[in-house]
Amino acid sequence: MGDETGARGAEAGPFRGETKKHKSVMKLPQVPVRIVAVQANAIFGERHMVKPANMLKIVPAVAVIATLGATLAFAGAIEDRQAGMKQVGKAMGAFAGIAKGEAPYDAAVVKTNADSMREAWKKAFANFTAGSEKGPPETYAKAEIWSDPEGFKAAEDAAFKALDALAATSDEAGFKTALGGLGEACKGCHTKFRRPKD
Ligand code: HEC
Numbered sequence: 001m002g003d004e005t006g007a008r009g010a011e012a013g014p015f016r017g018e019t020k021k022h023k024s025v026m027k028l029p030q031v032p033v034r035i036v037a038v039q040a041n042a043i044f045g046e047r048h049m050v051k052p053a054n055m056l057k058i059v060p061a062v063a064v065i066a067t068l069g070a071t072l073a074f075a076g077a078i079e080d081r082q083a084g085m086k087q088v089g090k091a092m093g094a095f096a097g098i099a100k101g102e103a104p105y106d107a108a109v110v111k112t113n114a115d116s117m118r119e120a121w122k123k124a125f126a127n128f129t130a131g132s133e134k135g136p137p138e139t140y141a142k143a144e145i146w147s148d149p150e151g152f153k154a155a156e157d158a159a160f161k162a163l164d165a166l167a168a169t170s171d172e173a174g175f176k177t178a179l180g181g182l183g184e185a186c187k188g189c190h191t192k193f194r195r196p197k198d
Pocket residue numbers: 005010015018019022078081082083085086088089092138139140141142152155156159182183185186187189190193194
């Protein structure tokens with residue numbers, strides 16, 4: 001029962017494991033995109049010369065292409081939000097390092113990582129689009145994101161607020177306290193809106 005969103009968990013491993021696991025999955029859809037484009041062109045380009053009997057073969061092919069196209073569009077949103085969240089995890093790791101004394105407290109470093117986290121969240125939150133509820137690639141987003149948009153928005157707002165509070169600190173003690181608040185914000189959202197990975 002790890003506190004994977006807390007300062008300790010961010011550094012301890014789950015994020016690293018997730019990063020590896022997803023890298024190969026994320027590359028997969030990029031090859032079919034090009035192949036699909038070529039096939040689509042070939043089929044639509046020749047359509048006017050096709051005899052009715054041959055249409056039977058073409059219709060299923062077009063259906064397959066349409067399905068693939070839809071899947072790929074959603075894959076982009078899932079990949080983009082997961083990549084954004086990975087960047088969030090990276091910044092969290094930097095914060096955790098400071099909190100643990102592995103790196104010196106430096107207000108400028110805190111601010112740089114806070115900016116990175118803010119941008120990464122904007123990117124991630126913009127990609128929970130309608131139709132991207134299901135992969136591939138595998139997504140851990142819960143259906144509640146789409147059935148309870150107000151609740152999800154509230155979790156986003158709480159996260160930005162906690163991050164702003166962290167970025168505004170100017171000494172180590174204040175930083176550590178605010179980091180606890182930020183960890184709670186991650187956990188609050190993940191508990192409600194994200195399936196655990198295992
Ligand atoms: C408002 C909701 C929300 C907040 C706040 C939030 N997350 Fe997430 N996070 C998600 C959701 C949803 C996913 C699953 C995305 C998916 O699989 O499509 C996720 C996924 C992740 C992942 C896995 C990315 C991957 O490789 O697939 C990491 C790492 C992560 N979050 C870190 C954090 C950290 C660290 C914080 C706090 C500093 C945080 N998140 C705050 C909603 C949130």
